[in-house]
Amino acid sequence: MRLWRKSGQDAEQFKNEVLVAAKLQHKNLAKLMGFCLVGEDKMLIYEFVSNKSLDKFLYDPKKQAQLDWSRRYKIIGGIARGIKYLHENSQLKIIHHDLKASSILLDAKMNPKISDFGMARILEVDQSQGDTSKIVGTYAIWSAAWIRWRDGRPLELLDPALGDSYSREEVLRCIQIGLLCVQKDAADRPTMASILHTLNSYSVTLESIEQPAFFLLTKADPNMPAKDMASGQSLSMSMPWSIDEVSVPEPHPR
Structure with missing residues (x-):
């Protein structure tokens, strides 16, 4: 993985990624x-993976068919196990x-x-919380998910490429x-162990x-199809306030 010169990652961030990944x-x-x-x-030189990254399948019409629901659910479970390891490492x-x-x-x-651990935050074992003064990472599109869940139409979030071949119960559970x-209160969020269970x-x-902690009232049509919001792009252009005004929950690893 080669990091472009204009990636915004300085030498210290790079060293942090190496330090974390090596352990x-x-x-x-x-x-x-x-x-x-x-x-x-x-x-960074990672082990060879022949299928590259997940986005190459999710956003490529020619490859989407290779990701049926059974395979996607298996990938979701694997990611959850990896995150559980990160949160609960001794x-x-x-x-x-x-x-992403x-x-x-x-x-x-x-x-x-x-x-890609360039933005990873390491917390000491006895440290209860980290610096909560700013948001980092890619802004998630949980606003679209919340609106559809609240209005009783969550299946609109489903990738149309799946057709009718999926488990409704598993999709709703995810x-x-x-x-x-x-959720804003850390106590209301599930631990990774409970998620896996x-x-x-x-x-x-x-x-x-x-209502989620990062729910954003945007200028975008709340009825916009999920496929139009699936690119994971920043919502900063449509925010009615600055990101500094958004309440930031404590980033406890759960």
């Missing part, structure tokens, strides 16, 4: 094989901070491997888990959902 060992985390830092040129507590489809690498068997993970058991009853 991590899990089947759902990309293994760092080496690195290079010469002047402004920075490069030596470090790590918040990735910029998890392009950060999920896929091996030959489509097993997910989390990469959407509900996602919305619970962005929920993904693997239909007998678990999830908590009710309140």
